[in-house]
Amino acid sequence: MSIEHSAMQQNMINTMSSMREQAQMGTEIRTNPHTANQDNFHTAIKQAVRRVDNHQQHASQITADVDAGRSDDLVGAMVASQKASISFQALTQVRNKVLSAYDDVLKMPL
Template identity: 55%
Template structure:
């Protein structure tokens, strides 16, 4: 039994080492290429942040329209309106947390001795 488990462990170890060497052999693409999916035009941080703000704003507007439709009687999808509102609230909270982390990072950079 011990020899079988030992053989399985050694086999797994060889497989893992083989996968690691295969992964290590590939060139790692820069982050800008990973975000765009190609090497054509790198995406700047400010563009990414602006896109996130626009996405959160669109979710807020869509949820607001859905709630307005339910309140006016044009729709009876109360559950859908509540779910969209919660989703928009969650995405806004995540955006605020990102902003807080950025402000904290900038504060840390400002406080660093030169």
């Protein structure tokens, strides 16, 4: 057992030494090359808003067609309307969560 403990201690000492050396060299800020091609938060929110708007416009068009007698797809109109409503509610909840998180960050002590 004492050989295992001394080997573990030596391993920990080596790890701590390398960490100390890295800390003494300073920090360097590097951009992650994998995130350079990904969309940012602004783009994601913009796309979500556009999708919700498309759902609502589609539901409005189908409902208007049913009201005008150009279509008899009442079930499709109701489903589209519910889909638009649910997507809008989900977007609203995401917005509320983001604003709540932003407020929490602002209230953090420095």
